[in-house]
Amino acid sequence: MTAAQMMILGILALTMALFLWGRLRHDVVALSALMACVVTGLVPGAEAFAGFGHPAVITVACVLVLSQGLQNTGAVDALARTVLPRDAGRLVSIGAILALGAALSGFMNNVGAMALLMPVAVQLAKRLEMPAGQVLMPLAFGTILGGMTTLVGTPPNLIVSGFREGAGRGAFAMFDFAPIGVAVAVVGVLAITFIGWRIVPARKAAGASEFDAGAYMTEVRVGEKSKAIGLTLRAFEREVESSDAQVVALVRNDVRLLAPHGGRRIRGHDVLVLEADVEALAETLSVFDLTLEEDVKQAKDATPEDAEEEASEEAKSNDERDTVLREVAVLPASSIVGLSASDLHLRTRYGLNLLAVARAGQAPRARLRSVKLRSGDLLLMQGPAESLSEFIHDTGCVPLGARDLRLPSRRMAITATAIMGMAILLVTFGVLPAAASFALGVLASMLFRTVPPREVYTAIDWPVIVLLAALIPVAGAMQETGAAGVLAEFLVTEVARGQAVAALAVILITTMFLSDVMNNAATAAVMCPIALGIAGTLGVSPDSFLMAVAIGASCAFLTPIGHQNNTLILGPGGFRFGDYWRLGLPLEALVVAVSLPLLLIFWPL
Incomplete structure (x- = not known):
């Protein structure tokens, strides 16, 4: 030898x-x-870091990103329910x-x-x-x-x-x-x-957290093709029982019914007021093909000022338009105490949506956009990261500890699945090597926004x-x-x-x-x-x-x-x-x- x-x-x-031994991080040991x-001269210095360009390394990194896309869009939930x-x-x-x-x-x-x-x-x-x-x-x-x-x-x-x-x-x-x-x-x-x-x-x-912000109150719209149509409220709640989601009110023809009878049947265009945590909300939206009421309102209630602001937003860079979900706590000194989302003009001023409110004790009784915010409320907000930071700075609220939050999108889920399927087929039939195929998938994910560019690098371990x-x-x-x-x-x-x-x-x-x-x-x-x-x-x-x-x-x-x-x-x-x-x-x-x-x-x- x-x-x-x-x-x-x-x-x-x-x-x-x-x-x-396990006392040192595995990446430190490997680098050592x-x-x-x-x-010792066993590996030439010029080739020491060639491993970072090795197809296996590229493949692992790209697979992690594509996997993040499947999670972000709700494609994972659909696949799990199917198989x-x-x-x-x-x-x-x-x-x-x-x-x-x-x-x-x-x-x-x-x-x-x-x-x-x-x-x-x-x-x-x-x-x-x-x-x-x-x-x-x-x-x-x-x-x-x-x-x-x-x-x-x-x-x-x-x-x-x-x-x-x-x-x-x-x-x-x-x-x-x-x-x-x-x-x-x-x-x-x-x-x-x-x-x-x-x-x-x-x-x-690694990085797991036991943080729980409790249940949020939010509004969801029953679309014309929703699987919830025809179900009684009691049957609907049985379907979402495992998710700990419940219906606290029903809005029909702009009339709000508190604690509606369980035998009442759900119709198209009804608005269900749900109390659920974020994960339960995502599952419920995906299973019954429901839409957040704020998303519907954004399309229907745009004023000329909103349209002008929206056009301005379109002119911004792609990175700025990447939307995120954040949980924000209202402090006693926050300037928004006593105001509602409508009063704040969240969309026109910041380009933000208020998706849900969590309140200790009594749940809010008004429509979501009309809820007067109180000290201690938790707000689930959606919008560009920069706009959320600006809102937090202006109002004196504080962001909660970050956790993975996602809401499903059928269109984006189909897109993410198609991208993954394309990458796999290219490898299976030998059209491209695995590294190139999955890298092409990552590029497509960024272009189609199934994984926002800002999340590409954070998705990689x-x-x-x-x-x-x-x-x-x-x-x-x-x-x-x-x-x-x-x-x-x-x-x-x-x-x-x-x-x-x-x-x-x-x-x-x-x-x-x-x-x-x-x-x-x-x-x-x-x-x-x-x-x-x-x-x-x-x-x-x-x-x-x-x-x-x-x-x-x-x-x-x-x-x-x-x-x-x-x-x-x-x-x-x-x-x-x-x-x-x-x-x-x-x-x-x-x-x-x-x-x-x-x-x-x-x-x-």
Whole structure:
């Protein structure tokens, strides 16, 4: 073993130890490993930061942005209602989302499948009152398992197929991976559904907050095509009971009915006065295709002055017109105490909408635009961030601690879904590489405003990006120095002792190990020549060994760096580096137990 090989293995061992220790941030550890490789000459200084331009890093960053677009527009809520049981318990719900993730991953890039379902998993965890990580990690592993079922499911399968073709045996067909891949995926999904999620560490997502501003009172308009038409108020409240939303008044023909009878049926153009928190409000609007009354008023009640102001707003830059939601508290000294939204001329002066009011004690009894504001009221405001800041400064109100707030938009949800679908299709049919396809999706998201440009960079989990970008050159040094090949050949020669079945098991397990600390595509590229060489030495068919490499490279469950799907959940799940092995180790053992006999059956030596 050369000095360079010993150095890179030593750096890798120390890096893994620091990751498992958990006292330092994972991005700091990864950057330290990179700098150690640069100082020792294992990574040329000019190439130290090449990882930030690596397709895997670009893909992860872009997927996070596209995922944010699906959340912002309410597309996630629609998808969850369509494909997931609404009132099912944990086992059925987790099993359903895992099965969907695995099925999608067989026919699209598994990173894209994970991106599509990750926001749904967060919503599901909230409904089930579980830590988000206990759904995210099973989903990440389920999509990885599903990727091994077809040729296009994951890059290692394509690499293995290419090596087979280069060896003169022809490329693998689309479903050559299915006999073993489907069996492993089914067993793995069932194991995770019934047992696996229970052993995932319960972590709090990074940046999560327990802040709750309470229930808001707001007004929503029943459109002509709303699903609420014909329902009694009692039936409507039963439908939204799980969201803790309730109807406190009904406005019909400009007549306000307080505490209306539960048997009264909802008609088109009715205005429902709801009391709900922001999350319940978003779900209710999405389910019944309702519209905030303020949005309707903005279109109907525009005065000439409003039109002139609106034209002025159109002339402003795109960035200034990006709307946000903010919660604002009215202080005793605020200049707006005793005034209403109409008195303040919020639209003409600031370009803002007052969407809802929360008041301790008695709920406001007047129409929303006529409510006289009091000290202690909480206001849900919508408008450009700069205008909200100006309003807060002028009135002496204070903004509450920031939290993610969103209201659904059917048009924008369709747009966000179409953008994600376009990116996935471009990858699936090989039109563009994954990084370019998802980057094109991010550009489309900014142009169509499903993700406002100001949110693009905040949607990216930068510590995760630094982690991945710093470790890619380290993995490259492991490959360039030959350390990965030396390690693999040593295990095969010394452990397998020339036995074909034992060598097959060692190839499978070694590939799994390397894929946990290296990029899975790089692992497949390193192990395929070794697998072909071992098969030639033993005088057996190489197909079984190549399939073992494909399975092992696809089963990176022990670390967040082995697969991009593992990396994606690191921040949202609040995980530490050492959390993955608790579920990952039993799952890898299960994969070996299921796949090894099947390899001997379907691809005999």
